[in-house]
């Protein structure tokens with residue numbers, strides 16, 4: 052017999068295990084409990100598959116009647132690719148439903164819960180809500196804003212350098228921290244770099260983990276289409292979108308690279324807000340921005356980012372001309388710096404990883 056918090060933790064673990072494989076749907080876990088025994092559990096595994104509650108109630112069978120359901124996100128009440136889970140819960144005559152987080156979609160928020168209450172089922176909302184919201188923070192953000200949740204990633208030495216004056220940067224952080232970066236790539240819909248990084252590093256920007264992992268869409272901000280024909284991002288098998296400005300010769304580039312998606316903006320320069328709106332429309336819910344410093348500068352100046360993942364190696368580089376993580380003009384006065392809140396600090400191998408989030412206005 053576990054406590055209700057422990058049963059919800061089991062459901063949250065089932066949700067966490069599927070982060071990165073359910074987009075554009077949220078990651079959800081569900082557990083059915085009766086007389087202090089777990090009689091059913093499930094996760095939503097990928098778009099088009101049954102929802103977590105369906106698997107858990109299938110496993111529970113007849114015994115679901117009079118049982119309790121622990122679910123990490125409000126049961127759906129509308130017909131998506133599968134029938135509404137709220138109806139299924141009512142049909143199975145559950146006694147009580149614990150909901151960790153309500154649906155962020157304003158069109159459906161609360162309707163699933165109301166349906167359960169109208170059917171006489173007891174509902175308790177908010178059990179382990181913070182952890183449930185963290186699991187689906189990219190989904191919640193993109194549903195609310197129709198733009199992707201943006202994470203800025205940078206790797207630097209203890210004195211804040213991301214490359215030597217000559218642009219050399221391999222490697223700053225060690226293998227374990229770089230593996231963490233590849234894990235982040237595998238759970239993001241898309242990763243983004245600027246043409247500077249392409250010209251300097253010719254990166255592959257693929258997910259290379261021992262256990263595998265999917266390749267996110269690689270997005271290159273390349274205003275004048277200067278990406279070399281033989282660049283890795285144009286010649287290997289992973290998907291690439293090139294974003295260019297209005298003055299670039301997109302047709303000529305498309306002729307040369309037929310399998311590359313060339314997105315031409317209406318403005319000479321690439322505007323971050325327009326870019327994020329466009330990516331949102333194309334179903335990108337989570338965007339991992341890997342730099343370089345001018346790209347990070349643009350995102351910081353626009354204020355359109357949701358998290359910073361900073362990796363810091365115990366190395367000193369020095370050099371006035373060495374590269375720093377965020378370019379752009381920057382403010383004149385320190386009081387105009389952007390204040391963040393430290394969300395987590397962890398040691399990964401010999402490096403540390405700081406996650407900092409913009410303060411809620």
Ligand SMILES: Nc1c(/N=C/[C@H](O)[C@H](O)[C@H](O)COP(=O)(O)O)[nH]c(=O)[nH]c1=O
Pocket residue numbers: 205206220221222223224225228229232244248252253254255256257341342362
């Ligand atoms: N130089 C370092 C990084 N450098 C990050 C740069 O974006 C680099 O060009 C790409 O990450 C290379 O991508 P790929 O490996 O070819 O897929 N990032 C890190 O986390 N640690 C470092 O030391």
